[in-house]
Amino acid sequence: MVAQDTLVSYSAFNASLPDIVQIGGVWTPPALRGKGYAKSVVAGSLLYARSQGLKHAILFTGDNNQAAQAVYRGIGFLPTGEKYGLVLFEETQA
Numbered sequence: 001m002v003a004q005d006t007l008v009s010y011s012a013f014n015a016s017l018p019d020i021v022q023i024g025g026v027w028t029p030p031a032l033r034g035k036g037y038a039k040s041v042v043a044g045s046l047l048y049a050r051s052q053g054l055k056h057a058i059l060f061t062g063d064n065n066q067a068a069q070a071v072y073r074g075i076g077f078l079p080t081g082e083k084y085g086l087v088l089f090e091e092t093q094a
Contacts, residue, residue: 001041009037011045020056021049026068039071046075 001009009032014024023045028038046057059077061068069079 001037001044003037008032008035009041011038011041013045013049016054019054020058021045021054023057023059026059034067038068039075042072043075 001007007029009028010025011023012025013021015022023042026038026042028035028041042059049057057077058080059072061072063082073079
């Protein structure tokens with residue numbers, strides 16, 4: 001998101017499947033936080049995903065990041081749990 005020729009926030013999809021996207025890389029410069037930029041950019045990402053036929057999205061935030069959690073709840077996300085893991089598969093040689 002750009003305001004007056006300045007990058008004020010961004011959001012990206014860091015994973016996607018035919019029916020779901022994972023939003024990641026949400027960032028706003030510290031001096032510009034609390035102005036609604038992250039909320040707008042994530043909402044815009046969700047609108048784009050919906051325009052592509054997707055109906056589900058997921059994102060993660062730290063346990064202590066109350067501000068981000070409030071923003072995400074404000075646009076419809078619900079907490080689903082506390083424990084997640086990441087599985088990395090080794091590449092196999094053919």
